[in-house]
Each structure stands twice: as C-alpha cells, then as structure tokens.
Amino acid sequence: MSLALRDSPLVAGTTRDRIKEHARAIGYIYNRRAASLRTSRSGIVGVVVHDIMNPFFAEILRSIESELDRSRQTFILSNHYDQLEKQRTFIDTLLQLGADGVIMSPAIGTPASDILMAEENGLPAVLIARTVEGADVPVFRGDDAYGTGLATNHLISLGHKRIAMIGGTDQTSTGRDRYQGYVNAMEAAGLEVGPSWRIAGPRTKQAGFEAAGQFLALKDKPTAACCWNDLVAIGLMNGIARAGLVPGVDISVTGYDDLEEAAIATPALTTVWNGQREVGRRAASALLDKLNGQTVRPSQELIKPELHVRQSTGKPVERA
Amino acid sequence: MSLALRDSPLVAGTTRDRIKEHARAIGYIYNRRAASLRTSRSGIVGVVVHDIMNPFFAEILRSIESELDRSRQTFILSNHYDQLEKQRTFIDTLLQLGADGVIMSPAIGTPASDILMAEENGLPAVLIARTVEGADVPVFRGDDAYGTGLATNHLISLGHKRIAMIGGTDQTSTGRDRYQGYVNAMEAAGLEVGPSWRIAGPRTKQAGFEAAGQFLALKDKPTAACCWNDLVAIGLMNGIARAGLVPGVDISVTGYDDLEEAAIATPALTTVWNGQREVGRRAASALLDKLNGQTVRPSQELIKPELHVRQSTGKPVERA
DNA sequence: CTGAAAGCGCTTACAG
DNA sequence: CTGAAAGCGCTTACAG
Numbered sequence: 001m002s003l004a005l006r007d008s009p010l011v012a013g014t015t016r017d018r019i020k021e022h023a024r025a026i027g028y029i030y031n032r033r034a035a036s037l038r039t040s041r042s043g044i045v046g047v048v049v050h051d052i053m054n055p056f057f058a059e060i061l062r063s064i065e066s067e068l069d070r071s072r073q074t075f076i077l078s079n080h081y082d083q084l085e086k087q088r089t090f091i092d093t094l095l096q097l098g099a100d101g102v103i104m105s106p107a108i109g110t111p112a113s114d115i116l117m118a119e120e121n122g123l124p125a126v127l128i129a130r131t132v133e134g135a136d137v138p139v140f141r142g143d144d145a146y147g148t149g150l151a152t153n154h155l156i157s158l159g160h161k162r163i164a165m166i167g168g169t170d171q172t173s174t175g176r177d178r179y180q181g182y183v184n185a186m187e188a189a190g191l192e193v194g195p196s197w198r199i200a201g202p203r204t205k206q207a208g209f210e211a212a213g214q215f216l217a218l219k220d221k222p223t224a225a226c227c228w229n230d231l232v233a234i235g236l237m238n239g240i241a242r243a244g245l246v247p248g249v250d251i252s253v254t255g256y257d258d259l260e261e262a263a264i265a266t267p268a269l270t271t272v273w274n275g276q277r278e279v280g281r282r283a284a285s286a287l288l289d290k291l292n293g294q295t296v297r298p299s300q301e302l303i304k305p306e307l308h309v310r311q312s313t314g315k316p317v318e319r320a
Numbered sequence: 321m322s323l324a325l326r327d328s329p330l331v332a333g334t335t336r337d338r339i340k341e342h343a344r345a346i347g348y349i350y351n352r353r354a355a356s357l358r359t360s361r362s363g364i365v366g367v368v369v370h371d372i373m374n375p376f377f378a379e380i381l382r383s384i385e386s387e388l389d390r391s392r393q394t395f396i397l398s399n400h401y402d403q404l405e406k407q408r409t410f411i412d413t414l415l416q417l418g419a420d421g422v423i424m425s426p427a428i429g430t431p432a433s434d435i436l437m438a439e440e441n442g443l444p445a446v447l448i449a450r451t452v453e454g455a456d457v458p459v460f461r462g463d464d465a466y467g468t469g470l471a472t473n474h475l476i477s478l479g480h481k482r483i484a485m486i487g488g489t490d491q492t493s494t495g496r497d498r499y500q501g502y503v504n505a506m507e508a509a510g511l512e513v514g515p516s517w518r519i520a521g522p523r524t525k526q527a528g529f530e531a532a533g534q535f536l537a538l539k540d541k542p543t544a545a546c547c548w549n550d551l552v553a554i555g556l557m558n559g560i561a562r563a564g565l566v567p568g569v570d571i572s573v574t575g576y577d578d579l580e581e582a583a584i585a586t587p588a589l590t591t592v593w594n595g596q597r598e599v600g601r602r603a604a605s606a607l608l609d610k611l612n613g614q615t616v617r618p619s620q621e622l623i624k625p626e627l628h629v630r631q632s633t634g635k636p637v638e639r640a
Numbered sequence: 641c642t643g644a645a646a647g648c649g650c651t652t653a654c655a656g
Numbered sequence: 657c658t659g660a661a662a663g664c665g666c667t668t669a670c671a672g
Binding site for chain 4: 030031032033034035036037038039
C-alpha cells in the first residue's frame with residue numbers, strides 16, 4: 001500500500017488509483033513520525049534567526065520558504081533573540097525530531113563546536129547573515145564592508161565631512177564589517193572619524209528613534225548619519241523630525257538592507273540593497289543540495305550590495 | 321533508563337544521576353519521533369496566521385511563544401497568506417507529524433468543516449483574530465466594532481464630520497466588524513457616510529501609502545481617516561506628507577492595533593490598542609488546557625480595546 | 641510480482 | 657523493584 005501511495009512504478013495504475021481512492025474515503029493520514037523513524041529522514045528543516053519578526057529576516061525567510069516549499073520540506077522557525085541558550089534548545093529539539101538540516105543566523109557568541117556537534121549528529125547546517133569563526137559550513141551573507149563603503153562614499157561625494165555611524169555591535173561579524181567599511185571609506189577620503197561619532201547599539205526603529213537625541217547633541221555635529229540598518233535609519237529620521245529638523249535636508253541619513261519600507265518612508269530612504277532574497281534562496285538551495293547527498297564545500301558566499309539613492313541624502317547644510 | 325531520564329520517582333537518585341551522566345557522556349539524543357509514535361503525543365503545536373511578518377501577528381506570536389515555552393511545547397509556524405490551499409497543506413502536515421494542537425487565524429473562506437476535520441483527527445484548534453461561522457472552538461479576538469467605534473467617536477468629538485474609512489475587507493469577520501463600528505458611530509452622531517468614503521482593500525503600509533492619492537482626491541474631501549490598522553495609517557500619513565500636507569494637522573488619522581511603532585511614528589499615531597498580548601496568551605493557555613484534558617467550552621472571547629490618543633488627530637482645518 | 645517479517649527507538653503493561 | 661517483551665506505523669530487504 002505504501003508503494004501505491006508514493007506512486008511507485010512497481011504498482012499498476014489502476015491498483016494505485018483504487019488504493020488512493022480508498023485511502024481518501026477512510027480519511028487515511030500518513031504518519032510521518034513512523035516513516036521518519038524507519039527512514040531517518042523527516043522532511044523537516046529548521047530555521048533559527050535572531051528575530052523572525054525583524055523585516056530583514058522576514059524577507060530572507062520568505063525566499064527560504066518558497067525554496068523549501070518546492071521540495072516539500074516542512075520548515076520550523078525559531079527566534080533565538082541572541083540568546084545562546086535558546087538557540088541550543090532549538091537545535092536540541094531539531095535533533096530530537098530528526099530534522100534533516102538547519103539554516104541559522106548564529107546567535108552572538110555561538111562557538112564553532114555547537115555547529116560541529118549538530119553536523120556530527122546528522123544535522124547539516126548552513127549559515128546566513130553572520131559567520132562563525134572556525135565553523136566548516138557554507139555561509140551566505142552580504143558583503144557588509146563593501147556595502148557601508150558604498151553608503152559612506154555616497155555621503156562623502158555629496159560633500160559631507162562629518163559623518164556618524166549609528167547602531168550595530170562589535171559582537172557580530174556583520175557589525176564589525178559594517179563599521180570597518182565606514183572607517184575605511186572615511187580614511188580613504190582623508191576624513192577624520194570623530195571618537196564620539198559612533199553610537200553603537202541601536203538595531204531597531206525604537207532604538208534609532210531614541211538615539212536621535214544623542215546624535216543631535218554630538219560635538220562637531222555631524223551633517224550625516226550612516227545607519228546600521230533601515231530600521232535604525234527610519235527611527236532616527238523620525239527622531240530628527242520630532243526635534244524640528246528635516247531629515248534629508250538638514251541631516252542626511254543612509255540605511256542598510258533596502259526593506260520594502262525604505263521606499264515609502266518620509267523622506268524615501270537612501271539605502272544599501274543587501275540581497276536578502278538571494279541570501280535566502282541560495283542558503284536554502286545549498287542545504288537542499290547537502291540533503292541530496294551532494295558535497296557542498298564550506299565557503300563564504302558574499303552577495304554584492306548595491307546603493308539605492310533616494311531622498312534622505314543631499315548636500316550638507318551648514319548652519320550658524 | 322527512560323524512567324531515569326524523566327526523573328521518575330521509581331528510580332533512586334544516585335542511579336538516576338549515574339545514568340544521566342552516562343547519557344551526556346555518550347551524547348545520547350532522545351528520539352521524539354519514536355516516543356511520539358508510542359505515546360501519540362508529540363509536544364508540537366502548530367500556529368498558522370495570515371502573515372507572521374505582519375507586526376500585528378508578530379506581537380501575538382511572541383506571547384504565544386512565551387506561553388508555550390513554559391510548557392516545553394515546540395511550536396511550528398506557518399503563513400497561509402490567505403490561501404486556503406496553503407492552510408490545508410499546513411494542517412495536513414501537522415496531522416502527519418502528530419501535532420498536539422493548532423492555533424490559527426483562519427484564512428479567508430475557511431469552512432467550518434476544515435476545522436471539524438482537524439478536531440476529529442485529534443488536532444484540537446483554537447482561533448485567534450477571526451471567527452469561522454459554525455466552528456465549535458474557542459475564539460480569542462478584539463472587540464473590533466467597539467474599537468473602531470472608539471476611534472470614530474474620538475474624531476467626531478474633535479469636530480470632524482466627514483470621516484473616511486481606509487482599508488480592510490468584507491471577507492473577514494474582522495473587516496465587517498470594524499466597518500460596522502465605524503458606520504454605527506457615524507450614524508449615532510447623525511453624520512452621513514459618503515458612498516465613496518470607504519476605500520476597501522489596503523492592509524499594509526505600502527497599500528496605505530498608495531491609497532493617499534485616492535483619499536486626497538475624494539469628493540467632499542474628508543478631514544479625517546479612520547484606518548483599518550496602524551500599518552495602513554502610517555502608510556497613509558507618509559503619503560499625505562508626500563503630497564505636502566501635514567498629517568495630524570491638515571488631516572487627522574487614526575490607526576488600529578497600537579503596534580510598538582505607532583508611538584514613534586511622525587506624528588505619533590492615535591490608535592486603538594487591540595490586546596495582542598492578551599489574545600496570544602489566552603489562546604495558548606486555552607489550547608494547553610485542552611491538551612491537558614480539561615474541557616474548554618467553545619466561546620467567543622472579546623478583548624476590550626482601548627483608545628490611545630497621540631498627535632495624529634486634532635480639530636478639523638477647513639480650507640478654501 | 642506479492643506478502644509476511646523485521647526493525648527504527650521509544651513507553652508501558654506485565655511477568656518474574 | 658527489575659527486566660524482557662509487545663507494539664506504535666511505517667519502509668525495505670527477503671522469501672515465496
């Protein structure tokens with residue numbers, strides 16, 4: 001019977017149809033636990049990211065979803081909120097469920113051994129967005145240093161000389177790379193990076209909004225802000241507007257990610273497209289290849305970002 | 321051994337510790353598929369909503385997550401994007417995995433028989449946000465008609481007489497209820513509802529943004545917009561600002577949901593708090609009760625919304 | 641080609 | 657209290 005339901009060529013067409021019809025009639029439900037126990041394939045893929053509600057991950061997840069759907073894999077989502085313990089619990093759950101693989105944006109502080117452990121227990125991993133030093137797995141992410149370089153150079157070319165970097169943390173590879181790209185661009189242009197010009201931390205709209213006060217009170221007031229991501233940029237612009245200044249005129253602001261929202265922000269946000277779709281699609285397809293027994297060599301795949309210029313950046317306005 | 325690992329009192333303390341230590345040493349992984357096959361409990365709960373990336377659902381999901389976490393249930397998320405087929409596939413997957421229950425915001429057009437089928441196959445269901453006529457299960461949602469009534473009355477009390485309703489669809493109970501609340505409030509105040517004053521459809525920031533043009537071109541131009549949700553309201557405000565008008569001054573706008581974002585929008589959005597946390601927490605806890613064999617009677621639980629007045633609403637400004 | 645049997649890793653009722 | 661055995665529902669190798 002199981003052969004018939006799976007359309008095996010070993011079973012004749014009419015027999016197959018008769019069995020399928022009968023199965024439907026009695027409301028037969030295929031028991032995947034039993035099948036998986038026998039075959040040790042579950043058809044489950046885990047995805048764990050910092051926060052699935054963050055629109056940056058949301059766009060990645062959509063493309064992972066559509067890629068996995070085509071291979072009829074069920075995917076289980078989880079947030080780790082950058083808590084190593086939550087991430088470990090989730091990986092443990094995946095192992096217990098016999099998941100076939102995991103796509104993860106590793107939590108801050110993830111040791112390579114965590115990933116090694118998963119792989120050794122038959123749970124192949126693919127990383128997105130962040131790297132883990134020493135983990136021997138494929139990684140798909142944007143070229144962050146290059147991306148913030150694009151944004152910073154754009155501001156420099158408009159004539160800005162005092163440019164702050166708002167948000168992000170040194171605890172992730174992404175954070176270090178984005179900051180480095182900004183610093184490199186500044187130095188290449190012979191510009192100084194004021195010691196207080198980095199406001200580290202913010203990664204949400206709310207935090208960007210709150211950072212506006214600190215930003216506007218900076219010594220040698222910068223005329224532009226290169227933000228960690230679109231959320232911070234939009235929050236910052238709201239904060240700037242609240243303070244009576246006009247973002248895009250009085251202060252130039254760049255974002256990062258090019259979320260759908262960036263285009264409809266007021267003013268429309270100049271930002272760096274980060275290839276979310278690409279990252280998701282390629283990570284999922286690499287994992288599927290692995291599951292199908294193909295050898296996928298560990299590699300750092302850097303998607304090249306692109307600058308999208310809109311209305312939130314302009315020439316600097318010097319005030320008295 | 322399995323008794324020891326589950327801390328059964330049948331096993332002496334020292335023996336238990338020795339076994340646990342050994343299990344850790346050899347890297348033992350508990351096989352939940354096997355256990356579930358035997359016990360027919362899987363520890364999996366499914367959650368399916370229109371779109372998990374929508375911040376309205378995101379806030380509900382967070383509270384479901386924390387509630388289920390405490391009972392050590394794994395939850396599987398899925399979007400149905402209001403496609404009945406996707407929802408059915410997901411429910412099917414849950415049945416095949418032997419999930420213990422499902423929390424769903426039913427897709428448009430979900431027949432009661434779909435829910436009945438799940439329940440009959442041992443998958444108890446709890447609904448959130450939307451009702452399905454004839455489905456005999458608990459439903460947790462906000463009192464939508466009351467909520468839009470609050471918003472509309474607030475606008476009326478400020479002196480507005482021409483108020484449009486932007487967004488939402490008649491295909492969901494939520495959509496019908498919110499529209500009805502608006503109409504009731506208008507009629508109770510003896511105000512006319514202009515036939516073109518309802519712009520149905522928009523439910524996203526993008527769509528709200530795009531609706532601004534249509535709104536601003538309405539005959540007998542309304543002075544205020546009661547929006548379907550915060551996303552539409554924020555999008556609409558952005559569109560209004562793009563057109564050179566000042567939202568909150570030239571046009572009053574109300575939202576619905578009171579997302580975290582509402583407070584930091586520019587201007588800060590007057591909106592209706594919709595009890596997302598409550599909805600999630602209570603739905604999860606009702607499902608857990610069901611799983612534990614308690615009889616949970618099917619009922620409509622309406623969470624009372626509250627108006628939060630901010631800067632996006634003010635007295636009407638009549639222009640020449 | 642068909643059918644009966646073994647076995648995946650658990651839990652639980654049962655015999656010792 | 658302990659240990660061996662049955663059985664959950666599949667898949668697959670094997671005997672007929």
